[in-house]
Amino acid sequence: MFCYQCEQTAKGLGCDKLGVCGKKPEVSDLQDLLVYALTGLGQAAVAAKAEGVAVPMDTGRFFAKAMFSTLTNVNFDPADFMPLILEAVAKRDALAGLLKAKLPEGPATYVPAADLAGLTAQGAKHGLKDIPEANDDIRSLKHTLIFGIKGVAAYADHAAILGQEDPAVYEFLYDGMAATFTTDKDLGAWVALVLKCGEVNLRAMELLDAANTGAYGHPVPTVVPLGHKAGKAILVSGHDLKDLKQLLEQTAGKGINIYTHGEMLPAHGYPELKKYPHFYGHYGTAWQNQHKEFAAFPGAILMTTNCIQKPAESYLGSIFTTGLVGWPGAVHVKNGEFGPVIAKALAMPGFPADEDKDTVMTGFAHNAVMGVAGPVIEAVKAGKIKHFFLVAGCDGAKPGRNYYTEFVEKAPADTIILTLACGKFRFFDKKLGDIGGIPRLLDMGQCNDAYSAIQVAVALAKAFECGVNDLPLSMILSWYEQKAVAILLTLLHLGVKNIRLGPTLPAFLTPNVLNFLVANYDIKAITTPDEDLKAILG
Ligand code: FSO
Ligand code: SF4
Structure with missing residues (x-):
């Protein structure tokens, strides 16, 4: 493994034995292979554009989702990467079958191994350092582009979940990833491409803003309690407002209060979310404090999108993942069916008494x-x-x-x-x-x-x-x-x-x-x- 995509990378140089985030070499190699397979899909999409062959929208949606799953603190479960790698290759081959041109050797023609161990071994040969590039500065810009594209993919995926998409964003994901296997651009062209990633990200963020405000209204200044109410409780973390909305609907009238953790705090400002009386307050602070804070929470915990850390044994049984998030051993719930989370919360003690603490404001x-x-x-x-x-x-x-x-x-x-x-x-x-x-x-x-x-x-x-x-x-x-x-x-x-x-x-x-x-x-x-x-x- 070699990963240096985040700020906490080992010794400020790179994680090469085990991720500081807890990512194991196997997962790192599988993520590298997924990025490699997506590069092949990107190459096929670029060739399709040249021949005037349309790339289906759901290919873009998949591309964004798969890329997002390789972000820091999203998915640590090796088993989740095999289907994504196979789907990337299947989508690539479906597209290639429509083309006259023969795709180049490399990511566009790569054949996946039959099992997880084989895929992991393949991934070890297709890491960041194996991307063809002799110039250190261009390699640096290629890696910057890949990490920037992961960010764009995250925003595009969030927006797509709420029905906001722009094919131009997906097209850039293909073009950008395909470009990492080209060797004909000079430093200036690479700087331009990296800045273009910023431009496309602005569009992706605009889509996401339209998606969130369209679905849940424009946030309004809102006072959020940091204390709690007596009773059963569910803590929701991550960024996905749709998951939160579905959970609020499914817990209405069940005597369970919903609390936010980390990046979910601003959800309290959205009119269509704050209208639920059992959407009570905010608990804890940022993602890196979850070990201490989750261990003390007397209810179920739901992780939507990135931010998960290795769960402590004490709460492995009460933490649930959804969407792209995964941790081996934590129960994964799909498609907004939060029954198991609710059942767990009802079986747990909840808060014994009201506690008034400070309040904060959000919604600006x-x-x-x-x-x-x-x-x-x-x-x-x-x-x-x-x-x-x-x-x-x-x-x-x-x-x-x-x-x-x-x-x-x-x-x-x-x-x-x-x-x-x-x-x-x-x-x-x-x-x-x-x-x-x-x-x-x-x-x-x-x-x-x-x-x-x-x-x-x-x-x-x-x-x-x-x-x-x-x-x-x-x-x-x-x-x-x-x-x-x-x-x-x-x-x-x-x-x-x-x-x-x-x-x-x-x-x-x-x-x-x-x-x-x-x-x-x-x-x-x-x-x-x-x-x-x-x-x-x-
Ligand atoms: Fe990430 Fe930063 Fe938003 Fe945090 S960009 S680290 S977990 O702000 O929450 O996803
Ligand atoms: Fe290291 Fe994990 Fe960050 Fe990668 S994401 S650099 S493995 S801490």
């Missing part, structure tokens, strides 16, 4: 923020709001992530903090007060809602008749996995400069590629909160 997605754009713009013009910080991105286990807590604590009282994704749990319950009624801490949603932040930045730039880079707005980002890579590429595609990125820089960027980003986008590694605040606010 683009529609809500735009609704107060007038007063915000006035406050900026009157000098009451001096600066906006987008402190956003992922959380993780590294101690360096305290930077983000400290940054928010130290940001002056005349500044506003916009936040999204799970990094917010470093400061989500801080009482930062307000500026003339505008809360200083605005939770815009999940990492899946980065589109909201972009919309708000663009709207502010329009209101002030300037470019996004000329706004009193600074982006202080934290990254962990591949959705964050895709978002970063989107920001670069939009020409956003001066991004501060941490806690460490991606291992897959060579010094030359990093220098290019510094020279063209003034992208910087975070230093200390004091130094960075001083540099930004002068």
Whole structure:
């Protein structure tokens, strides 16, 4: 195995014996083989386009789903990868059968082994390092593209689940993956392709925004209790709102309260979800704290989409996976049939008594923020709001992530903090007060809602008749996995400069590629909160 797709990669170089995330070599090799098989499907799709042969939409949907299953913390179950590999090859061959051209040797002609052990052995020969490329910098950009495509695939899959699709997004997934096996592009062409990935990701995020708000309404500012009510309980984590909605429907009137964990917190802001009286509050913090927090939860736990960590023995029997998520030994429920989760919750003790704790606020997605754009713009013009910080991105286990807590604590009282994704749990319950009624801490949603932040930045730039880079707005980002890579590429595609990125820089960027980003986008590694605040606010 060799994997360096996420921020916590071993020694900042790569996981080659066991993933820091818990990914075993077998799963890593199978994921590599799936990516290889999807590259072959991409090559077939590119050839089909050249011959004017239509690629079915469900091929794109499958491609996105399969790619998403290789993201960090999504699926750790070897058995789940065999059907995906076989389906990629079957879809590739179905397409190839319609073509006049002969597909090139390699991923497009690869024949899968007959069993899981054989597939694993094949995967060991088709890892990231086996992609043909002699130039280190181009290899770095190829890997960046693959990780960015994984992020796009995640957003495209989420959007497709709610019926929002664009064939142009799928086409880019094919083109991009097929390109990783070409050797005729120079460095400049590779930079352009990586930025194009950011452009396509913006479209995928736009689709997802339309999907979520279309199905569940525009989020509204909402107070969310951090305490609990006496009674049976289910904890829902991950990002999938449809799973949550189905669970809310199926638990209505059953005496079970539903709590969110991690990235599910912003779900409380959606009108079509918050209307359920038993959708009570938020429990715990970000994904990397699940061992402690899940072990103490007295009900069933449902993992939708990425974020799962190796479950402790104490709760392996009460944690359920759904969708693309998998952990060997954890019960997987399919197609929104949450009966086993509900039965488990009813059999478990639940919370013995009410407990009032603090509350937090969420629901400041683009529609809500735009609704107060007038007063915000006035406050900026009157000098009451001096600066906006987008402190956003992922959380993780590294101690360096305290930077983000400290940054928010130290940001002056005349500044506003916009936040999204799970990094917010470093400061989500801080009482930062307000500026003339505008809360200083605005939770815009999940990492899946980065589109909201972009919309708000663009709207502010329009209101002030300037470019996004000329706004009193600074982006202080934290990254962990591949959705964050895709978002970063989107920001670069939009020409956003001066991004501060941490806690460490991606291992897959060579010094030359990093220098290019510094020279063209003034992208910087975070230093200390004091130094960075001083540099930004002068
Ligand atoms: Fe991931 Fe980041 Fe959203 Fe977190 S991009 S790590 S688990 O923000 O939650 O999926
Ligand atoms: Fe290592 Fe991250 Fe890959 Fe897991 S996803 S194997 S932690 S680089």
